[in-house]
Amino acid sequence: MRIGLFIPCYIDAFFPEVGIATLELLERFGHQVVYPRDQTCCGQPMANSGFNADCAATEALFVRNFSGFDYVVAPSGSCVHHVRDNFDAIEQTPEVKEVRSRTYELVEFLHDIQKVEAFPWARFPHRVGLHNSCGTLRRLKHATPSELHEPFYSKPVDLLSKVEGLQFVTPARPDECCGFGGTFSVFEEVVSTKMGYDKVSDHFRAGAEYIVSADSSCLMHQQGCAERIGVPIKFIHIAQILNGASA
């Protein structure tokens, strides 16, 4: 398959290793992965703040970059949520609808489309706490949220369970938001960081060496919080573990 690789702005700038792991992982499954050079962002920061008109040009650029691929894959749940569920600042032409419906978050792609059976190259002998970002949990439906009376399932747990040596730990409030929330993290920074302190402390008390997530934005916030209050915990994106990172 020909896949358009969408690397959101903050991953490009701060977590290139997440982009590299995503690219290599998709290539391991034999896909032709293309990184359109003119990509920037999906428009979510403006849209989430209510400024929908201000993201029209960014959304149009996104469509120009990602038209014509079999799938568009991104290692970021919240960006994919925006593209799929809220991307309406521009006219909804057949081309726009096509791009929106073909855009997948990495875990979904591996679990639902690729239906991966094994990651023979992956080994991660560590205790990890899984952080389902709110976008992946409640919008992309990666897993059953604890608020609903529904049979349990979890796509990231399914995938990580195929990694040799990996052990899960369970925090007391597994689904609690970590407080990132996009621009909320700066406009309500005190509440945001308090939520982050509580989140990383909860994982630490549960015995986690690593917090793993499909969203680097949550991890960037949590890492900043953990370092500030001195919680000795490490952070890693799920793409890195599935691609065989050992630490």
Added chain:
Amino acid sequence: MSTQDPMLHPELLSPAPNEGIMRDGRRLDHAEAASKPLRSRPEPQPRGAKVHGNRPIDQAEAAARFIAAPEHEKMHDERLWDLRQKRDREMHDMEEWEELRALASGIKEHTLTHLDEYLEQFEANAVANGVHVHWAKDATDHNRIVHGILADHGAKSLIKSKSMLTEECGFRPYMASVGIEVIETDLGERIQQLDNEDPSHVVVPAVHKLRTDVAEVFSRTIGTDPANSDVHYLAEAQREATRPLILAADAGMTGCNFAVAETGGVTVCTNEGNADLSANVPKLHIASIGIEKVIPRLEHLAVFVRLLSRSALGSPITQYTSHFRAPRQGGEMHFVLVDNGRSERLGLEEFWTSLKCIRCGACMNTCPVYRRSGGLSYGATYSGPIGLIIDPTFNARKYSNLPFASTLNGSCSNVCPVKINIHEQIYAWRRALVERHETPLAKRAAMKAAGELLSRPAAYRAAIAAADIALAHLPRFVIYNGLNAWGRHREVPHPPKQTFHSWYEANRGEKP
């Protein structure tokens, strides 16, 4: 790595954070009783948002002061999280939970789309039962009508049970201005009345107070020992102080949880039996009813009663579910049906389903922002997620910041027993407020600049290249105008050697 942040609560890293508050070997469970101070050093109760007329409420500022009071914040967060967990346990005990939510939502949507018919049916049946029915267009109308009824009876004192509608109407200040004494009979609401503070939660109005705060209020107002914060002592002292006022009151008032159209009766759910006292002790009973409280038939009540207390407090049912249908012999019963903006809200395409709300407070209990901010930080009658989507309908300018006091995590919508899409309405309110220009200029300018930068690849690359050089700081293009805000309580990300983009150019440079 920097030193311990002074904001960090010392118990944050304790091995057993959720052990709760124990007493005589048992966990204290009552919503308004289970708060003991964690340290001996007294911590003053943080107060709510600063209100300056019509100016936008600064929720973030008030929330920061709440968090700066770690004993209060920790107690509040754990207390409400405990309610959420109890709710989850009740939910798991009911196989038909999701079906019941869908049913409740459907009944409310049906009723709201036939509201005129059901209200008229309710009125006709109530009148046939011998109840006087009044229609109030707004808060002022409500207060005037109630005052008129009281004046007709020469009533000088009124006992009442908890009602968010009367809070919405500014009822107590109005009654004070016309010289009628109002006595709240709900314990939490009475605490708030004595402290001259608004309720901070729709179900547990004093949940933001430690029991030492209550001891302080009671010592000041009803003469208890300021050093004694034993919850039984405080509750008993309040009972002793209030009971004579209840027995001597000229009139009683209740709110209404459900108004049943086919019977013309109202149902009030309490845990203290105080609605029964308010309705049954004096001869005159007035019930204030928001027009969205009507449901078609008695059988529908079963659906809502099963959901209400499970969602609110995680208990199967409230201690008292009281039904009032007709005045007792020699007495009088009045229903005041209040609109106060509801008809207008019903006409808002994106927001009308907020009228389905049954005021259980589950969205507040689950909201990670609310639990850490305290209800008074919202500076409005309704706080937490439901407040974010209702308050702007009362005053879009004053409450223009509230829809931004959310991470859009969506937990509120999942716990809502009537399936209001709360987080989607929060998102929609942000758009609506931007369209009405009810957002700060600086934010508008920043978002416009961000939109322009992110839609021009060359300019964007240049910005990143500049950022690559000076990555010790978080570049503006990610956080826009928030450079300082990010780093105030949090470390900035570590700059990598190169961006993904430049890695790709170097390693997969050939054009696709």
